[in-house]
Amino acid sequence: MQTGWWKSVGPWLGLLGLGAVLAAGGYGAARPALVTAVSGATQPTNFPAMTYSLAKNQPDRATFELGRALFYDPRLSSSGTVSCGSCHQQSRAFTDGQALAVGVAGRRSPRNAPTLQNLRWRTSFMADGGVHGLELQALAPLTSPAEMNTPLATALAKLNADPVYRQRFAAIYGPGTIDTPQFLRALAQFTAALTSANSRYDKYMRHEAGGTLTPTELRGHALFIAKCGSCHTGDLFSDNSFRNNGLDKSFSTDSGRAHITLLRADAGRFAVPSLRNVARTAPYMHDGRFATLPQVLAHYAHGVQLSRTLDPLLRQRGGRLGIALTKSQQADLLAFLHTLTDASFLTDKRLADPRLETKPATSRVGAPMAAVPFGR
The missing domain is CATH 1.10.760.10 (Cytochrome c-like domain)
Structure with a gap:
């Protein structure tokens, strides 16, 4: 189970050089950094300097909200029942309270779900350090048979078949097919903003x-x-x-x-x-x-x-x-x-599942993400 996600993703990454694309920064049209408008984007005064450069994926409210929707959308899993938020629950500092994470069809991961917080200061990801790069980290749970069990190509096909997602991605990155860098950058906008510094x-x-x-x-x-x-x-x-x-x-x-x-x-x-x-x-x-x-x-x-x-x-x-x-x-x-x-981090509504909101945020495009099935 430790190698399943890499077997499916590793050759693809090598072929496309995705890591180099993401590391280059500035994908698509340049956007102004709206640091103060995005939760967790400022540097806490008692923290060391960030390892992750904000210039690589400039904080932006619309992209943050898009990443938030992706994080909580169970339709990205093969069963349509497991989202990133299933194993990373805000009230538990983005863990799940389980000894071993539970994925699609009740499958058990071989490891405990790690907390997601202060990721901009991390130098590697996973308990074994097998992933370098905040954007790339999301590929592991997405493609793992024990977690979300969705090949990357399938996830992109689902996004491109959904008119609401197409509209939201186009508003940020321009018209065209939703591709891997756009998907991973948008998701990373949300996870990068999970900053806990107010205990x-x-x-x-x-x-x-x-x-x-x-x-x-x-x-x-x-x-x-x-x-x-x-x-x-x-x-x-x-x-x-x-x-x-x-x-x-x-x-x-x-x-x-x-x-x-x-x-x-x-x-x-x-x-x-x-x-x-x-x-x-x-x-x-x-x-x-x-x-x-x-x-x-x-x-x-x-x-x-x-x-x-x-x-x-x-x-x-x-x-x-x-x-x-x-x-x-x-x-x-x-x-x-x-x-x-950090009670404020555990209860910050800006980091919660957007489907729980009574009204969509003004920066979001279209209906809440769970309102319609993919491709309808």
């Missing part, structure tokens, strides 16, 4: 109103920096690296990063996730094995498994494995982790 922790760091932390939370913050901050670095709470955090002794089921690099040294290494909104993204780890945050902390305190590629940070003097944490320290860490919840 109580953020307000504390920016010295804003509502940014007070309790003594317990402050102790947890200090502990976090000392015990967890080497991997969950800075205000993004991830260093974008791949590490073996001691979940297993062997990796016959899922080799992680080694699945991409084919290097034995990468066996069992997975992307370090951001911990933003972590209290809302259970279950945890790449396979969803831990149902609660206390279980995660217990793993690091006394559950780390030794393997050849175990991260050196989890090898302590005297042969001890893991991170030494008392029950009291674990409680303080849990209190701090809850300060990373």
Whole structure:
């Protein structure tokens, strides 16, 4: 299941050089960047510089709304029942609450659905880092047999057969056939805007109103920096690296990063996730094995498994494995982790399913996307 989407898409990408087309930026007529008009497009003052260049896909309200419609449209799946939003639910910080993601016909993905937030600061995507490029990321779930199960050509045919989508794409990119760069750029406009930077922790760091932390939370913050901050670095709470955090002794089921690099040294290494909104993204780890945050902390305190590629940070003097944490320290860490919840991000109506709106937004063209079947 790890390779199904790539087998169907990889040769196509090589043939068309899609990555180069998308990387070039400025596809179609140039449009002014309306940064302030699009949710999540501004640079939070306590964040590092974006990895993703806004100039490559300039934020634009109409394109953002088009991408939002595509994200929540289940008709792009082979069954017509699964959308991107099925596995990436806003109230759960764009995860789904399942140990393993559920796709068409109830098929289970081999991995936990990752959260979608602050993607403009990511350097790679997927738990194994198998995708580079925000636009290209959407191809994996779209074409995976375990997820949406739709070949790219089929998705484009559906879009081109729909008069509402044709009108909306033409209004942005000009008349003609809806093509792959247009489709992926529009979808990326929405996912790129999923910026979470307004938690109580953020307000504390920016010295804003509502940014007070309790003594317990402050102790947890200090502990976090000392015990967890080497991997969950800075205000993004991830260093974008791949590490073996001691979940297993062997990796016959899922080799992680080694699945991409084919290097034995990468066996069992997975992307370090951001911990933003972590209290809302259970279950945890790449396979969803831990149902609660206390279980995660217990793993690091006394559950780390030794393997050849175990991260050196989890090898302590005297042969001890893991991170030494008392029950009291674990409680303080849990209190701090809850300060990373960004309620405004989880409830922002601009990021919600547009089909739930009583009236279409004024920038949208035609009827809501689910109002008519494709091709009618």
